[in-house]
Amino acid sequence: MTNSRRTFLKASMATGSIAVAIGAGxxxxxxVLAAWPKNAFDAKKMDEALKVLNGMSNTEDSxxxxxxxxxxxxxxxxxxxxxxxxxxxxxxxxxxxxxxxSPLAASYILSKQADGFITGRIKMxxxxxxxxxxxxxxxxxxxxxxxxxxxxxxxx
Amino acid sequence: MANNIKIRxxxxxxxxxxxxxxxxxxxxxxxxxxxxxxxxxxxHYITEVKCEHNGKNVLTCLWGxxxxxxxxxxxxxxDAKAGDTLKISWVDNKGGTAxxxxxxx
Numbered sequence: 001m002t003n004s005r006r007t008f009l010k011a012s013m014a015t016g017s018i019a020v021a022i023g024a025g026x027x028x029x030x031x032v033l034a035a036w037p038k039n040a041f042d043a044k045k046m047d048e049a050l051k052v053l054n055g056m057s058n059t060e061d062s063x064x065x066x067x068x069x070x071x072x073x074x075x076x077x078x079x080x081x082x083x084x085x086x087x088x089x090x091x092x093x094x095x096x097x098x099x100x101x102s103p104l105a106a107s108y109i110l111s112k113q114a115d116g117f118i119t120g121r122i123k124m125x126x127x128x129x130x131x132x133x134x135x136x137x138x139x140x141x142x143x144x145x146x147x148x149x150x151x152x153x154x155x156x
Numbered sequence: 157m158a159n160n161i162k163i164r165x166x167x168x169x170x171x172x173x174x175x176x177x178x179x180x181x182x183x184x185x186x187x188x189x190x191x192x193x194x195x196x197x198x199x200h201y202i203t204e205v206k207c208e209h210n211g212k213n214v215l216t217c218l219w220g221x222x223x224x225x226x227x228x229x230x231x232x233x234x235d236a237k238a239g240d241t242l243k244i245s246w247v248d249n250k251g252g253t254a255x256x257x258x259x260x261x
Contacts, residue, residue, distance in 0.1 A: 036218060082230075097222065102220060105220060107218040109216040110215060113214045118230070120227065120229055123221075
């Protein structure tokens with residue numbers, strides 16, 4: 001009894017109690033962290049993903065968002081995407097690829113300190129638009145950039 | 157685990173810092189098959205990345221399997237100065253974690 005308690009305490013100190021709790025199946029990562037939105041990442045449609053993330057899915061086109069991505073991506077496994085926005089008080093920037101099995105690639109939650117500027121690399125199964133959605137002032141605004149993919153990058 | 161994240165951060169104009177980081181991680185989608193065995197490779201990807209400036213959160217990234225292997229991340233933020241600390245940490249879908257910090261130059 002005492003021994004197993006010791007081992008448990010040591011393990012929690014070594015790896016952090018959160019990791020132990022996840023490992024033991026007590027908690028899913030989603031419930032521990034600021035709620036990683038599993039439903040949004042599992043969604044097969046863009047609207048569903050946006051609804052889970054932002055509570056709404058209607059987007060307006062905006063010329064205050066720029067999506068920079070290559071015209072032709074030779075390797076769909078690594079497509080570099082930069083999103084810039086001049087919209088004040090942007091709360092988050094979400095990257096979506098409608099033609100992927102799960103359209104939601106990533107969502108970046110900006111603090112007040114962060115600029116509306118994000119660069120990342122995403123996977124693309126095939127030729128598709130890359131859509132950036134910015135949430136600000138209770139509205140969703142979006143811009144997109146078509147990318148031609150010559151070699152898909154999602155496996156399967 | 158410190159080698160799992162490479163960070164460079166430097167000051168630009170107007171008190172704004174630019175950060176570039178590479179997080180070493182396989183980012184398996186769970187859709188790929190091992191060519192030799194034909195078995196599906198288990199999904200293994202970073203779900204959340206936290207970026208803190210002097211202990212204060214500046215950016216949180218929610219990632220899915222659609223982010224490339226060894227993810228690259230770049231962002232900018234204001235109210236920074238040289239010598240400040242920038243910390244990046246991540247958690248993956250299997251409960252793995254890593255973190256690293258760098259001084260802003």
